Amino acid sequence: MSAAPAPGNAAGGAATSFTTAETATLPLFPLQTVLYPGGLLPLKIFEARYLDMAGECLRSGGGFGVVCLREGTEVRRPGAAPEQFEHAGVLARVDDVDAPQPGILLLRCTGTRRFTFDTPKQEADGLWTAEVRFLPDDPVLPPGAEFQGVADALGQALKALDAEGVQLCEGAPRLDDAGWVANRWCELLPLPLSARHKLMLQPDPLMRLRLVDDVLRQRGLVTG
Template sequence: MAEQPRLLPLFPLNTVLFPGMEMPLRVFEPRYRRMIDDCMATDDRAFGIVLIRAGREVGRAAEPYEVGTMAHIEEVTPLGDGTLAVSAAGRRRFSVLELVRERQYLSAMVQILDEPPGDDVERASQDVRAAAQQTLRRLLALNGEWVARVPLSRDPLKLSYSVAERLPLDLPVRQELLEAETTSARLSLELPFLAAEGRRVEELLVQRNWLGGLALN
């Protein structure tokens, strides 16, 4: 049974937060400092992070995409210049039903989204895990870090978000992955990006003659 819609403060940003991921924030605008104060006064200390579709982070209210991630405040540290250092963690996706502009900051009536697994999710998960293992090892090697195995979740949903977070993708692609209707669909979307990134990193490693100790298969 779907949860009831709820009112959620929104923080439009030029980034995509995935469920299960951490996000440090530096909050300096008065309206968003007020938003953080209001959130801290609630039981779940929740707000929504949404990618900006049009507009800017600073100044007039930006137009957000319709799907975002509910974040929960874990820690707030006031800094000497009046800025707030906020540690937040992504929890669940939501869809914006209606924007609400009654306060200094943007809010919305939102619907929490379910996470259906989709068709053949286990096979999709196995394919992505294998491809991600190879590609992420090469990415680490590119930065001088050599590991035998990259820790990856066995849970298909967690894996889908972890891979989306770790791949160097453009914002529209990250938003597309966030909006995927099923876990299987998200994993399937990630496979070609993993393959492309794997080829790109392999070429760079070959150029640097770093492939001697790294298996290509």
């Protein structure tokens, strides 16, 4: 399922009705990307299974789970290899939707909570679902003096992107939040999907930021 910029004229998209639950049954959307909490995800949807999924999300105020594809393709094709994906992901909240023509939906989504699951189930229409267990949210911790350079560099990068009309996040940057800073760098850096997935699951936001700091220093993007 290809990603595409979603327009701003939208309807619906309230917070999910189960964001405080410990478990939930979620529809899964395997994609060749890793969604992070707080990250934006524009999607262009045209497969029947995902059009139905999006419709149900809009009716219920619920969301869907974005999981990273390991094998297979986002769009089902005859003779294609079966989808193989990671057994962990992030709950996507649908914020905006537009229907530019029949059979196509443009969604604008935001990543919320991380989750894991054991055994996914494929429905008759091809949609994957799973009973997921939500993981704890990152505690809000300051980057501290050790990682202030990483936060400052992100602030500069976000300003440069904004000048080019590229939006990486909603609202004001949270440069005083180590987990938020680490997540936005993980989205920006050209990391392999497997590395992005492992960093997303790292339970300690300061450790995640430390690993990002190592990559930035190796690339000469942060010094001192």
